[in-house]
Amino acid sequence: MASEPTIQIDQALYRQVCGHFATGVTVITAVDGGEPVGMAANSFTSVSLDPPLVLFCAGKNSSTWPRIQAAGSYAVNILGGDQEELSRRFAAKEGDRFEGVGWRPGVTGSPLLQGALAYLDCTIEAEHDAGDHLLVVGRVVELAIEREEAPLVFFRGGYAALSP
Ligand SMILES: Cc1cc2nc3c(=O)[nH]c(=O)nc-3n(C[C@H](O)[C@H](O)[C@H](O)COP(=O)(O)O)c2cc1C
Numbered sequence: 001m002a003s004e005p006t007i008q009i010d011q012a013l014y015r016q017v018c019g020h021f022a023t024g025v026t027v028i029t030a031v032d033g034g035e036p037v038g039m040a041a042n043s044f045t046s047v048s049l050d051p052p053l054v055l056f057c058a059g060k061n062s063s064t065w066p067r068i069q070a071a072g073s074y075a076v077n078i079l080g081g082d083q084e085e086l087s088r089r090f091a092a093k094e095g096d097r098f099e100g101v102g103w104r105p106g107v108t109g110s111p112l113l114q115g116a117l118a119y120l121d122c123t124i125e126a127e128h129d130a131g132d133h134l135l136v137v138g139r140v141v142e143l144a145i146e147r148e149e150a151p152l153v154f155f156r157g158g159y160a161a162l163s164p
Contacts, residue, residue, distance in 0.1 A: 020156060024042065024153065024154070025042050025152045028044075028075070028077075029077060029111040030071035031110060037064050038097055039058075039090055039091070042154045051139060053139055054120055055138070057135055057136070058136050059132065065134070073124060074110050074122055075106050075121045076119060076120045077111075077112065078116055078119065079116060079151070080151060080152060081149065081152050082149070086115070087154075087159070106119065107121050110122075117145070117147050117148075118144065119146065120142075120143040122138030123138065124137075150162050
């Protein structure tokens with residue numbers, strides 16, 4: 001198959017432009033080999049209502065993604081405005097991400113983090129190749145709202161508060 005001509009896009013500009021799209025922040029969690037694993041992700045989005053499908057993008061260099069993949073299920077924990085530290089911790093390479101973090105298993109066994117605004121517990125429905133990432137489609141099997149508070153917002157490479 002002939003490959004498409006590559007249009008050169010400046011990578012720094014690409015990051016800056018995409019950073020102008022404000023998102024919420026989630027922590028994607030799973031249990032692999034009896035151990036809780038998780039990573040911060042702002043690529044979460046809802047996809048389909050019937051059947052209920054959601055999506056996040058996993059970097060191909062992620063060391064956590066293969067462990068979520070092995071689990072076959074994951075929970076999407078939607079962070080509150082007071083959980084910036086949790087987001088930083090679940091994006092950091094160093095340290096035990098779950099140290100001192102309260103959680104309980106959801107129906108799939110995936111960790112539901114204490115203090116999250118809401119969660120969706122999912123089984124992995126499909127994976128699609130997309131450049132240096134994978135699109136991971138999850139089928140929602142259980143979900144709930146835990147707290148009606150302001151969300152954590154990611155904007156222009158930093159955290160922002162959402163004023164009422
Ligand atoms: C706000 C925020 C959003 C992120 N979103 C994603 C994402 O959608 N997908 C992804 O693969 N990594 C994302 N990351 C990076 C991961 O959290 C993590 O740093 C990266 O996967 C490396 O850790 P790992 O090797 O444990 O996966 C995000 C980081 C931050 C701080």
